Amino acid sequence: MNEKRRRLSLLLSTIPLFLPCPLLSGCGGSNAKKGAGQKTDKSTARTYTASASSSPFARNLEATRKGKDVAIYASGLIGVGYRFGGRNPEAGLDCSGMVSYIYRMAAQYTLTGSAANMAKKGRAVRPEAIRPGDLVFFNTLSRPRSHVGIYMGDLRFIHAPSTNGSVRIDSLEDRYYKSRFEEARTYFD
Numbered sequence: 300m301n302e303k304r305r306r307l308s309l310l311l312s313t314i315p316l317f318l319p320c321p322l323l324s325g326c327g328g329s330n331a332k333k334g335a336g337q338k339t340d341k342s343t344a345r346t347y348t349a350s351a352s353s354s355p356f357a358r359n360l361e362a363t364r365k366g367k368d369v370a371i372y373a374s375g376l377i378g379v380g381y382r383f384g385g386r387n388p389e390a391g392l393d394c395s396g397m398v399s400y401i402y403r404m405a406a407q408y409t410l411t412g413s414a415a416n417m418a419k420k421g422r423a424v425r426p427e428a429i430r431p432g433d434l435v436f437f438n439t440l441s442r443p444r445s446h447v448g449i450y451m452g453d454l455r456f457i458h459a460p461s462t463n464g465s466v467r468i469d470s471l472e473d474r475y476y477k478s479r480f481e482e483a484r485t486y487f488d
Contacts, residue, residue, distance in 0.1 A: 362452070365406040365487040366432025372405035373397075373449050373457045381464045394447050397459040397466060398434060401449065406432075408486060414447035421484035429483045435471065437479040444481055 362370060382391025387400055395414045402408040410417055418436050429435070431452040439446040448458030451468065456476075459466045469476060 360428065360430045362431035363487045365408070366430055368405040369401055369432035369449060370451050373401050373451070376401070376466045377457070377468065379459070379466045381459050381461050381466070383461070385459075392459045392466060393461075394459045397457075398447050398449060402486070406487070410486065415442075415444040417447055418444040418482065418484060421486040424483050424485050426480075426483060430485065432487060433483050433485045435483050436481045437476060438481050439479055446479075450483065 376388060376392070376397065379388045379397075380391045381393065383393050384396065385391035385393050386396040392400065395412065395417060398414075398417060399411050402410045410420065414436060417434060421434065424430075424433060429450050431450055433450045435448050435450050435456050436444040437446040437448075438444065446458065446460070448456040448469075450456050450471075454471045455468050456471060457466065457468050460469075471477060471480065
Protein backbone atom coordinates (compact mmCIF):
# COMPACT_ATOMS: atom_id res chain seq x y z
CA MET A 300 0.00 0.00 0.00
CA ASN A 301 2.87 2.42 0.78
CA GLU A 302 4.42 1.71 -2.62
CA LYS A 303 1.10 2.41 -4.32
CA ARG A 304 0.75 5.67 -2.39
CA ARG A 305 4.35 6.68 -3.25
CA ARG A 306 3.76 6.03 -6.98
CA LEU A 307 0.48 7.96 -6.90
CA SER A 308 2.16 10.86 -5.11
CA LEU A 309 4.96 10.88 -7.68
CA LEU A 310 2.44 10.82 -10.53
CA LEU A 311 0.35 13.60 -9.03
CA SER A 312 3.41 15.75 -8.34
CA THR A 313 3.82 16.06 -12.10
CA ILE A 314 0.27 17.39 -12.42
CA PRO A 315 -0.26 21.02 -11.40
CA LEU A 316 -2.34 20.55 -8.25
CA PHE A 317 -2.93 24.26 -8.04
CA LEU A 318 -5.61 23.79 -10.68
CA PRO A 319 -8.83 23.27 -8.75
CA CYS A 320 -10.74 20.18 -9.75
CA PRO A 321 -13.87 19.02 -7.97
CA LEU A 322 -13.53 15.44 -6.95
CA LEU A 323 -16.11 15.15 -4.26
CA SER A 324 -19.74 15.75 -4.01
CA GLY A 325 -21.13 15.41 -0.58
CA CYS A 326 -24.05 13.47 0.73
CA GLY A 327 -26.04 15.42 2.71
CA GLY A 328 -30.32 25.98 1.70
CA SER A 329 -31.65 28.64 1.81
CA ASN A 330 -35.38 29.10 2.39
CA ALA A 331 -35.50 31.97 -0.05
CA LYS A 332 -37.15 31.16 -3.35
CA LYS A 333 -34.77 31.33 -6.28
CA GLY A 334 -35.24 31.02 -9.99
CA ALA A 335 -34.04 27.93 -11.85
CA GLY A 336 -30.26 27.77 -11.91
CA GLN A 337 -29.81 30.42 -9.19
CA LYS A 338 -27.94 29.83 -5.96
CA THR A 339 -27.36 31.99 -2.91
CA ASP A 340 -23.78 32.45 -1.77
CA LYS A 341 -24.31 32.42 2.00
CA SER A 342 -20.92 33.98 2.78
CA THR A 343 -21.86 37.17 0.95
CA ALA A 344 -25.67 36.78 0.77
CA ARG A 345 -25.65 37.39 -2.96
CA THR A 346 -27.26 35.34 -5.68
CA TYR A 347 -25.40 34.06 -8.70
CA THR A 348 -26.82 32.41 -11.77
CA ALA A 349 -25.46 29.08 -12.89
CA SER A 350 -25.25 29.13 -16.67
CA ALA A 351 -23.80 26.80 -19.23
CA SER A 352 -21.39 29.44 -20.55
CA SER A 353 -19.89 30.71 -17.30
CA SER A 354 -19.01 29.10 -14.04
CA PRO A 355 -19.10 30.61 -10.57
CA PHE A 356 -16.48 28.09 -9.44
CA ALA A 357 -12.75 28.60 -9.02
CA ARG A 358 -10.34 27.10 -11.50
CA ASN A 359 -6.81 28.12 -10.58
CA LEU A 360 -6.47 28.64 -6.84
CA GLU A 361 -3.57 26.94 -5.13
CA ALA A 362 -4.35 24.41 -2.42
CA THR A 363 -3.02 24.59 1.11
CA ARG A 364 -0.51 21.88 2.05
CA LYS A 365 -3.20 19.92 3.90
CA GLY A 366 -5.63 20.46 1.03
CA LYS A 367 -3.10 18.91 -1.38
CA ASP A 368 -2.60 15.99 0.98
CA VAL A 369 -6.37 15.45 1.15
CA ALA A 370 -6.73 15.58 -2.66
CA ILE A 371 -3.85 13.15 -3.23
CA TYR A 372 -5.10 10.70 -0.61
CA ALA A 373 -8.66 10.91 -1.92
CA SER A 374 -7.59 9.99 -5.45
CA GLY A 375 -6.26 6.70 -4.09
CA LEU A 376 -9.79 5.70 -3.08
CA ILE A 377 -11.34 5.86 -6.55
CA GLY A 378 -13.28 2.67 -7.14
CA VAL A 379 -13.86 1.79 -3.47
CA GLY A 380 -17.38 0.44 -3.10
CA TYR A 381 -20.30 2.42 -1.69
CA ARG A 382 -21.91 1.28 1.54
CA PHE A 383 -24.47 3.31 3.48
CA GLY A 384 -22.92 4.14 6.85
CA GLY A 385 -19.50 2.90 5.65
CA ARG A 386 -16.53 4.53 7.38
CA ASN A 387 -13.49 2.74 5.92
CA PRO A 388 -12.40 1.41 2.52
CA GLU A 389 -12.46 -2.23 3.63
CA ALA A 390 -16.14 -2.06 4.60
CA GLY A 391 -17.16 0.47 1.94
CA LEU A 392 -17.78 4.19 2.19
CA ASP A 393 -20.70 6.57 2.04
CA CYS A 394 -20.10 10.25 1.30
CA SER A 395 -19.62 11.50 4.85
CA GLY A 396 -17.70 8.38 5.85
CA MET A 397 -15.32 8.93 2.92
CA VAL A 398 -14.72 12.57 3.89
CA SER A 399 -14.22 11.69 7.55
CA TYR A 400 -11.77 8.89 6.69
CA ILE A 401 -9.74 11.01 4.24
CA TYR A 402 -9.51 14.03 6.53
CA ARG A 403 -8.39 11.82 9.43
CA MET A 404 -5.80 9.88 7.41
CA ALA A 405 -4.42 12.65 5.19
CA ALA A 406 -4.71 15.76 7.37
CA GLN A 407 -5.05 14.38 10.91
CA TYR A 408 -8.29 16.37 11.16
CA THR A 409 -11.33 14.92 12.93
CA LEU A 410 -14.52 15.64 11.01
CA THR A 411 -17.40 13.31 11.83
CA GLY A 412 -21.16 13.06 11.46
CA SER A 413 -23.46 13.44 8.51
CA ALA A 414 -22.86 15.77 5.58
CA ALA A 415 -25.25 18.28 7.19
CA ASN A 416 -23.26 18.13 10.47
CA MET A 417 -19.98 18.62 8.59
CA ALA A 418 -21.44 21.71 6.92
CA LYS A 419 -21.86 23.33 10.36
CA LYS A 420 -18.08 23.29 10.83
CA GLY A 421 -15.32 24.99 8.94
CA ARG A 422 -15.65 28.32 7.17
CA ALA A 423 -17.92 29.05 4.21
CA VAL A 424 -16.13 30.03 1.00
CA ARG A 425 -17.54 31.63 -2.13
CA PRO A 426 -17.66 29.33 -5.19
CA GLU A 427 -14.89 31.34 -6.86
CA ALA A 428 -12.63 30.79 -3.82
CA ILE A 429 -12.84 26.98 -3.56
CA ARG A 430 -9.45 25.25 -3.31
CA PRO A 431 -8.51 21.57 -3.54
CA GLY A 432 -9.28 19.83 -0.25
CA ASP A 433 -12.32 22.01 0.52
CA LEU A 434 -15.69 20.32 0.89
CA VAL A 435 -18.60 20.86 -1.49
CA PHE A 436 -22.18 20.27 -0.36
CA PHE A 437 -25.23 19.35 -2.40
CA ASN A 438 -28.96 18.85 -1.92
CA THR A 439 -29.45 15.45 -3.52
CA LEU A 440 -32.23 14.04 -1.32
CA SER A 441 -34.60 17.03 -1.16
CA ARG A 442 -32.99 18.15 2.08
CA PRO A 443 -30.16 20.63 2.63
CA ARG A 444 -26.60 19.37 2.56
CA SER A 445 -27.56 15.75 2.03
CA HIS A 446 -24.38 14.97 0.05
CA VAL A 447 -20.73 15.99 0.45
CA GLY A 448 -17.61 15.64 -1.64
CA ILE A 449 -14.03 16.87 -1.73
CA TYR A 450 -13.05 19.47 -4.29
CA MET A 451 -10.06 18.36 -6.35
CA GLY A 452 -9.58 21.38 -8.60
CA ASP A 453 -10.33 21.98 -12.28
CA LEU A 454 -14.05 21.93 -11.44
CA ARG A 455 -13.94 18.30 -10.31
CA PHE A 456 -14.75 16.69 -6.99
CA ILE A 457 -14.48 13.21 -5.54
CA HIS A 458 -17.35 11.61 -3.71
CA ALA A 459 -19.04 8.36 -2.75
CA PRO A 460 -22.45 8.42 -4.42
CA SER A 461 -24.82 5.51 -4.03
CA THR A 462 -25.53 5.70 -7.78
CA ASN A 463 -23.18 3.29 -9.60
CA GLY A 464 -21.86 2.20 -6.23
CA SER A 465 -18.26 3.43 -5.90
CA VAL A 466 -16.04 6.41 -5.11
CA ARG A 467 -15.59 8.47 -8.25
CA ILE A 468 -14.80 11.88 -9.66
CA ASP A 469 -17.49 14.10 -11.18
CA SER A 470 -17.64 17.66 -12.45
CA LEU A 471 -19.28 20.59 -10.69
CA GLU A 472 -20.33 21.61 -14.18
CA ASP A 473 -22.35 18.41 -14.60
CA ARG A 474 -25.97 19.52 -14.91
CA TYR A 475 -27.10 17.31 -12.00
CA TYR A 476 -24.50 18.56 -9.50
CA LYS A 477 -24.52 22.16 -10.71
CA SER A 478 -28.26 22.42 -10.06
CA ARG A 479 -27.92 20.86 -6.59
CA PHE A 480 -24.78 22.66 -5.35
CA GLU A 481 -25.39 24.48 -2.06
CA GLU A 482 -22.09 25.62 -0.61
CA ALA A 483 -18.40 25.01 -0.10
CA ARG A 484 -16.52 25.05 3.19
CA THR A 485 -12.86 25.10 4.06
CA TYR A 486 -11.29 23.49 7.10
CA PHE A 487 -7.67 24.53 6.54
CA ASP A 488 -6.08 27.99 6.59
